[in-house]
Amino acid sequence: MAMQESVGRAAAKPMGKPKLGKLARREEREFYLFISLWIIGFIAFDAGPILASFAISFTNWSMMTPPNWTGLQNYQRLIADPLFYTAMWNSLYFGVGSVGLGLIVSFLLALLLNQKVLGISVFRTIFYLPSVVSGIAVAILWIMILHQDFGLINTVLSWFGIKGPGWLVQPQWAKPALILMSLWGAGGSMVIYLAGLQSVPQHLYEAASIDGAGPWMKFWHVTVPMMSPVIFYNLIVGFIASLQGFVLVLIMTNGGPANATLMFGLYIYRVAFQFFQMGYASALAWILLVVIMAITALQFLGAKYWVFYEGEAAR
Amino acid sequence: MATHHEEELAHELRQRGLSRREILQISARLGLSSAAIATVLAACGQAPQQPGTGAAPTTPPATEPTPASLYDLEEGNSGWPASAVSDPTERVEISVAHSWDAVFFERQKQFDALFMQRHPNIVVKAENTPFAEYRQKYVAQAAGNALPDIMYCQFSWAQEFIKNGLFRPLDDYIAREKDFNLQDFTPQSLVSYQRDGKLWGIPYDEGPANLYYNKDIFDAAGIPYPDETWDLEKLKEVALKLTQGEGPNKIFGLGELPTLGDSLVAPPYLMPFGAQYLREPKEDECLINQPEAIAALEWWQELRDKGAVPSPADLQNVAWPAFQFGKIAMTMQGSWATPPIRAGAKFNWDIAMWPRGPKAHVTFSAGSAYMITRDSKNPDAAWIYLNDYLSTAGQSYMWGITGRGSPARLSAWPSYLNSKFAPPGAKYVEQAMRTIASHDIIDQPTGPQVTQAAGPIWDLVVAGQLSVKEACDQVFAAVDPIIAVNRA
Numbered sequence: 084m085a086m087q088e089s090v091g092r093a094a095a096k097p098m099g100k101p102k103l104g105k106l107a108r109r110e111e112r113e114f115y116l117f118i119s120l121w122i123i124g125f126i127a128f129d130a131g132p133i134l135a136s137f138a139i140s141f142t143n144w145s146m147m148t149p150p151n152w153t154g155l156q157n158y159q160r161l162i163a164d165p166l167f168y169t170a171m172w173n174s175l176y177f178g179v180g181s182v183g184l185g186l187i188v189s190f191l192l193a194l195l196l197n198q199k200v201l202g203i204s205v206f207r208t209i210f211y212l213p214s215v216v217s218g219i220a221v222a223i224l225w226i227m228i229l230h231q232d233f234g235l236i237n238t239v240l241s242w243f244g245i246k247g248p249g250w251l252v253q254p255q256w257a258k259p260a261l262i263l264m265s266l267w268g269a270g271g272s273m274v275i276y277l278a279g280l281q282s283v284p285q286h287l288y289e290a291a292s293i294d295g296a297g298p299w300m301k302f303w304h305v306t307v308p309m310m311s312p313v314i315f316y317n318l319i320v321g322f323i324a325s326l327q328g329f330v331l332v333l334i335m336t337n338g339g340p341a342n343a344t345l346m347f348g349l350y351i352y353r354v355a356f357q358f359f360q361m362g363y364a365s366a367l368a369w370i371l372l373v374v375i376m377a378i379t380a381l382q383f384l385g386a387k388y389w390v391f392y393e394g395e396a397a398r
Numbered sequence: 399m400a401t402h403h404e405e406e407l408a409h410e411l412r413q414r415g416l417s418r419r420e421i422l423q424i425s426a427r428l429g430l431s432s433a434a435i436a437t438v439l440a441a442c443g444q445a446p447q448q449p450g451t452g453a454a455p456t457t458p459p460a461t462e463p464t465p466a467s468l469y470d471l472e473e474g475n476s477g478w479p480a481s482a483v484s485d486p487t488e489r490v491e492i493s494v495a496h497s498w499d500a501v502f503f504e505r506q507k508q509f510d511a512l513f514m515q516r517h518p519n520i521v522v523k524a525e526n527t528p529f530a531e532y533r534q535k536y537v538a539q540a541a542g543n544a545l546p547d548i549m550y551c552q553f554s555w556a557q558e559f560i561k562n563g564l565f566r567p568l569d570d571y572i573a574r575e576k577d578f579n580l581q582d583f584t585p586q587s588l589v590s591y592q593r594d595g596k597l598w599g600i601p602y603d604e605g606p607a608n609l610y611y612n613k614d615i616f617d618a619a620g621i622p623y624p625d626e627t628w629d630l631e632k633l634k635e636v637a638l639k640l641t642q643g644e645g646p647n648k649i650f651g652l653g654e655l656p657t658l659g660d661s662l663v664a665p666p667y668l669m670p671f672g673a674q675y676l677r678e679p680k681e682d683e684c685l686i687n688q689p690e691a692i693a694a695l696e697w698w699q700e701l702r703d704k705g706a707v708p709s710p711a712d713l714q715n716v717a718w719p720a721f722q723f724g725k726i727a728m729t730m731q732g733s734w735a736t737p738p739i740r741a742g743a744k745f746n747w748d749i750a751m752w753p754r755g756p757k758a759h760v761t762f763s764a765g766s767a768y769m770i771t772r773d774s775k776n777p778d779a780a781w782i783y784l785n786d787y788l789s790t791a792g793q794s795y796m797w798g799i800t801g802r803g804s805p806a807r808l809s810a811w812p813s814y815l816n817s818k819f820a821p822p823g824a825k826y827v828e829q830a831m832r833t834i835a836s837h838d839i840i841d842q843p844t845g846p847q848v849t850q851a852a853g854p855i856w857d858l859v860v861a862g863q864l865s866v867k868e869a870c871d872q873v874f875a876a877v878d879p880i881i882a883v884n885r886a
Contacts, residue, residue, distance in 0.1 A: 146541040147562035231711035232645060252710040253861055340710065340857035356534045357846050359558070 140365035150362065157366035167367070169342050170350035171374070176258055177346060178325040181265035185321055186314060189269040193276030194306075207277070214270035222334040225264045226251065236263075251336055254343040261332065261344060265325070272317045279313035280306070308391040315390045319382055323375055347371050467504035474799045474813065475512055477791040481782045482574040490776045491521040492783060493546035494768075497532045502737070505800055513786055520779045540564055545771035547780040551599055552766045553590040554661055558843040560591070560598045565769040567596040571781045578785065586763045586837035587806035589679065600788045603797055604765035604837075605733030605804030606830035607666055608823075609633075609753065613746035615640055615649060615727040624728070624750035630670060633728070633753045634701060640727040641706040651706040653721055653729030655698050657860070658686065658873050659853020661840035665762035666730055668694050669836065670755020676848070676877075678838040682884040686852075687874040696866045699859070710860060721747075732764060733803040733827045740801070740821065749823030751830050763835035765806060803827055844880050851876040 103111065140157055144150035161167045196207050213221075228235045229250035237247030250260035283306060291301045307314075329348035332338065338345035338353070351371070355364035498506055503526045510522040525546060527535055533555055539545050540562075551559060559565060572578050580588070580597075587604030591597060609624055616623055619640055624633075637651030656667035664675040671694035677683040685691060701707050708720065721729040722742035730752060731739075739747065752761040768788065770780045786792050793805040794813035801819025804827060805811060815824050840848060852873045858864035864872075 145562055146537050147559065147564055226714055230714055231709075249709075249711050249861075251714070254858065254863070339854060340861060341863075342854040342857075345854075353850065356537075357850065359537060 136365040136368060139362055140369050142362045144361040145359045146361055147359070153362065157363045158370075160363060161366060161370065166342070166345065166350060167370075170345050170347045173258065173343070173345055174326050174328070174347040177261060177265075177328065177344075178322050180258070180262035181325050182318060182321040184262060185265060185269055185272060186317060188266055189272035189317070190276050190310075190314070192269060192273045193280055196273070196277060197280045207274075211270035211274055214268045216267075218330045219334060221264075221267055222331050225267070225331075226335055229260050229264070252340055254341040257336060257340060257343040261335070264331070264335075272321065275317060276310065276313055279310050283309045309393070311390040312392055315382075315386050319379060322378060322382070326371065326375055326378075467508055468501060468819075469505050469508065469800055471508045471512070474791070474795040477789075477794075478516060478786055479575075479577050479789045479791065481785045482576065483571065483778050483781055483785075485517055485782065486519045486776070486779055489519045489521060490779050491523055492548065492774075492776050492779050493523045493525060494783065495525045495527065495532075495536060495546045495549040497527055497529045497550050499737075502800070502802070505796060509787065509792070509795060513783065516786070517782060520782060522783065540773075543773050545773040547771060547774040547776055548768055548783060549771055550766060551591075551769050553764050553839070553841050554845055556590045556599060556767065557593060557841055557845075559769075560593045561843055564772055565598045566772060566774065566777060567598055568600065568770065568781075568784075569596050571785075572597065575785060577789075582790070582807045582809050584763075584806060584808060584831060584835075586831075586835055587765050589837045590765075590841045591767050591769075599767035599769040600784055601765050601767040601806035602788055602793060603734070603802070603804045604763050604806050604831070604835075606763040606827060606835035607662070607730050607732050607752055607761045608826055608830055609728055609750045610721055610731050610735070610739065611728045611748060611750060612721070612724060612726065612743075613748055614724075615745075617746075623748065624753070626751060628750070628753040630697075630753050630755045637701055637706045637728060638704055641704070648712075648725065650708050650712070650726050651728065652701055653707065653726040653731075655702055655707050656695060657853065658856045658869070659849045661845050661849050662762045662764060664840075665760045665836040665838055666752055667698060669760040669838065670694075670758050671697065672757035674838070676840060676881065680884050681840060681842040681844065681848075681881055684874050684877045684881060686877070687870045692867050692870050695870065699866055702860070730761075732762075736801065736803055736821050740819070747821075749821055749826050751826050752834065759834045760836050761830055761834050762839050763804075763831060763837055764839055765804065767806075804831065842881075842884055844884060847880045848877050851880060 139150060141152060141154055142150035143153045143156070192210055196203060196210060216224075227233075231237060231247065231249040231252060234247070234250070236250070240247040248256040250256050250263075287305045287309070288301055291305050296304065327348050328346050329352065332344050332346050332349050333352070336344040338349050347367070348371075351364050351367045354360050354367060494510075496503065496506055503524075506524055506526070510524055514520065514522055532550070533552075536545060536549060545564065551565075572580065583601060584604050587601040588597065591599035591601060611624055613623065619642075621636055621639060624636075633652070639651070640649060641651040642649045656663045658675070664673075664678075668674055668691055671690055673688060673691035673694045674685045675691070677685060702709075708726070713720065720726055721731065721735075722739045724743070724745050753759075768784055770777050770784065774780050787796070788806070790807050790809040793807045793810035797803060797805045798810045798813025799817050799819070801814065801817040801821070801824075803814050803820065803824065805814060811828055814820055815828060817824075821827075855864070855869050855872045855876065859866060859869045
């Protein structure tokens with residue numbers, strides 16, 4: 084018995100790197116060759132500035148004179164900065180709203196576009212097309228769509244006797260307007276859902292049918308669990324992107340009215356390039372990183388209750 | 399096949415020397431079809447040679463005068479000063495950072511070509527950066543100790559840049575020049591470039607805000623044009639009368655109202671009522687919650703309440719300056735607004751003095767300057783350039799003859815007043831500058847934080863969610879800690 088255990092432990096020990104064949108060695112070389120471009124780019128253009136910004140966050144630096152070491156002063160300052168909380172709240176509001184709505188709409192679109200009907204490729208192209216339009220063009224288009232007096236949305240509302248709000252000019256409507264606008268890019272997530280839907284094994288639906296499941300039961304007990312890793316991926320990526328949102332807000336509202344759309348990224352930009360307080364801007368950027376990491380960690384913790392991985396043992 | 403209108407448009411765009419990108423933008427804004435845009439672009443590709451530009455400099459120029467310039471190369475090419483600083487004995491290159499529109503940058507190239515003819519050992523390398531990107535770009539260059547030899551600087555950044563040591567003081571150079579008379583500069587033009595008893599930049603312009611008005615709208619309403627008898631009550635009365643219509647066809651009596659997010663707000667809107675925003679020039683005390691400031695802002699607010707100024711939603715429809723689209727009867731603009739209005743307005747317009755208030759007759763004036771940077775490798779050559787560029791001849795060549803207006807030197811004003819490019823009421827620009835222009839505008843390093851803090855609070859007044867008094871109290875509470883550093 085003891086000997087068996089000993090043998091078992093020995094067998095569990097790593098045996099060292101197995102000798103690779105000629106083809107495997109070639110594949111390994113090619114792997115490093117391809118990944119080296121990204122690694123070189125990351126080290127040259129990202130890693131340095133990332134590390135530098137961490138050091139800068141402990142300084143007072145206007146970019147015009149050498150930085151002065153101030154220790155934790157920038158981090159203490161943000162605790163008392165009301166705009167820090169405003170920007171964080173706005174970003175979280177936008178993140179939850181845009182990701183939540185985006186997940187639902189893009190999933191529903193993917194379900195629709197997963198049907199076998201004539202011309203489905205054309206429909207898929209049409210729904211995906213908006214997500215490849217450049218940010219500036221989208222911003223200008225949506226300023227027009229959301230216009231209080233002549234915008235498409237308020238025009239449609241007026242057909243039903245509803246007087247639409249000043250979407251981008253009234254503080255209470257500005258964030259919902261941006262969330263509505265974020266649906267414009269739903270095509271990107273939709274394509275990922277579509278790929279996921281097409282890889283759901285058909286036999287699961289057949290088995291559910293034999294068990295007497297209707298369309299809703301099949302959707303809820305087969306499609307959703309099988310798609311949960313894809314939903315989780317879109318949730319993580321979408322939330323991170325929404326917290327870093329910057330360009331559209333800068334162009335459409337520049338943080339207004341009354342700071343209602345002052346997102347965290349825009350606030351960092353303003354502190355850095357309008358007030359030239361690079362130390363404080365760096366501290367804000369690092370806090371944003373910490374917040375994103377914390378939210379992502381929470382999402383991963385929560386994932387074990389609802390994300391189903393087909394290859395894993397029973398949950 | 400190009401229509402008559404497309405050919406006319408192509409001709410006009412060609413005359414203005416716009417880039418293909420700018421032409422595309424304008425054409426798209428005008429709602430032209432892609433075929434029409436292609437026609438316009440094709441027509442604009444055949445820009446004719448302008449007279450006078452054949453006289454290329456004998457030295458290799460960094461920039462060549464191009465055929466796109468509206469202005470005659472040789473007009474005003476005389477009276478250049480001789481600097482006490484000797485020209486370099488060997489060829490040196492100086493870099494000069496500008497922020498001009500495409501049309502005016504052609505005039506810049508003409509100046510540089512002539513300068514290099516006069517100073518063959520100084521090669522000028524001009525950099526042109528859009529205004530919106532300018533400050534970020536050159537602050538980033540400052541971080542790398544890579545500033546150009548000479549750079550443009552707007553009044554609102556000057557104190558911040560000077561405080562951070564970006565520029566060299568110019569007093570010693572000025573003292574060496576027999577002909578460089580600082581008294582020739584309008585006093586307001588120098589304010590933003592002085593610090594610690596030294597002068598750090600030479601202003602090229604300082605323009606007052608005036609009342610621009612659409613004569614066609616006045617004529618249609620049968621109302622006499624603004625004149626020197628006008629006061630602010632009259633302005634309000636006429637603005638309300640001229641406000642007509644609804645929706646896209648609405649005519650607004652006045653283009654804009656004061657906002658506390660604007661660094662220029664005090665002279666035209668508060669000081670006529672005996673009020674002030676910050677105590678000038680140190681900007682060490684916020685006065686916006688004083689009764690006279692609140693009363694002044696409430697007085698202006700009536701125009702918003704009665705719909706006589708565009709709402710934020712209305713302003714989403716039009717680009718700056720909205721006046722040029724013919725929907726606004728009167729607007730207060732700095733003299734630098736003249737070129738785009740002149741280029742864009744398809745109606746009769748003119749300029750009048752900003753009306754007097756119950757306590758004072760005041761408008762703002764503001765401008766920009768050129769500085770020699772701390773990183774300049776050839777400061778002497780840079781000074782020779784500045785001495786030419788901002789001399790009477792230089793200011794006449796650049797800002798007088800071209801009708802841009804408001805040269806900082808008094809001696810350059812006649813060239814502006816006689817310019818065929820100047821607006822009809824140019825004399826009122828000069829009169830305002832001499833009599834009512836005040837540089838009591840927010841220009842200390844704390845300025846951007848002050849306006850960024852106050853602007854969002856004022857947004858709530860515009861949205862009707864906060865009273866003027868509440869907003870003034872909140873602005874005071876937000877601004878006072880920011881300007882505390884100015885009390886030191």
